[in-house]
Amino acid sequence: MNKISKAVVSRLPRYYRYLDELRQQKVERISSKELSKLMNVTASQIRQDLNNFGGFGQQGYGYNVQYLYDEIGKLLGLDVPHKMVIVGAGNLGQAIANYGNFKNRGFEIIALFDKNPELIGKKTDGGEIMDIADLYDFVKENKVEIVALTLPKEPARKIAEKLVECGVTAFWNFAHTDLGFSENIIVENVHLSESLMKLTYRISENNIKE
């Protein structure tokens, strides 16, 4: 498979979401034109994006919804289970643990970790909140693949480095810092305040126009 551009990859989950909805509505096939209307992108972008992966569609027939959904799911790595733990069991960590949709998509959240004794022992949909002192042994024993970091930036970096030594190769990072690993460690950042700043940028841009 050729290296696919970041922009294309970033659009795949949205295709997947729309196809999931169509599938649930029992829609069997859809043309790129119909899909483009629904998703508010051009039909040619859809065709180009999907052509990166070999097409999936048939001229004059459109896409088979279930098939395309499954294939994009495979591309997104959702056909294999992913073991995940959450480090930081505050509101954000618990929100992620209790979000049912992840389980449906092959994400197995098996534990949360925190240093706060008031939280340790509490049950969530993603398993029990455990003492952070037990994190490294747990990760090694259970061959955890993904760690979600929902904790302040100061401890996040240090903990992430130790986790890499324990075999973790992928981080879903909510801490307000870049982890700064080399390329073989995968980091997907969710910087909430940066997203909010993009919103206010657009607000002030609109105000200038007026």
Add this chain to the structure above:
Amino acid sequence: MNKISKAVVSRLPRYYRYLDELRQQKVERISSKELSKLMNVTASQIRQDLNNFGGFGQQGYGYNVQYLYDEIGKLLGLDVPHKMVIVGAGNLGQAIANYGNFKNRGFEIIALFDKNPELIGKKTDGGEIMDIADLYDFVKENKVEIVALTLPKEPARKIAEKLVECGVTAFWNFAHTDLGFSENIIVENVHLSESLMKLTYRISENNIKE
């Protein structure tokens, strides 16, 4: 001001974050080369990005950290206060309400709303959790500018449409759906499961390479 590309805008908050750290470390000026090392981007990208806004730097002198920080803050609309409410006071809504950094950056979270009677009346750093029945009057009376939607997709769309009628022009949308407004309503999406899928895409891409 010319229309700035989305890619440039999406990089501004990261510049802002690094400049904030430098400022806190009492660094007074920095060259694009030093900044590029720190941020792991090319110096020419930094210069190009900032040239969109008139430059800010002086040849052979570098950037004045505090000045650049302030100017980017203005571009991001952070020099004026923004009134925000949160609709959906579950774990995610409360996580946002209690996140202190927003307040430092001009975001004034003044209330949360939920339909769950067990939550109504609870205090958070972003004000009290109120009955969702009072949302629309509250928004009108308090001239709320931004609404964060941290609730399931089914109610989110309907509530957002009513809020637009009440004068809301900007949404920070965590619901797993596109709101589908026309261009004069600003929507910044945070689709957490899509971010997680980008992560697993990169995991399976790495597995194929090996």
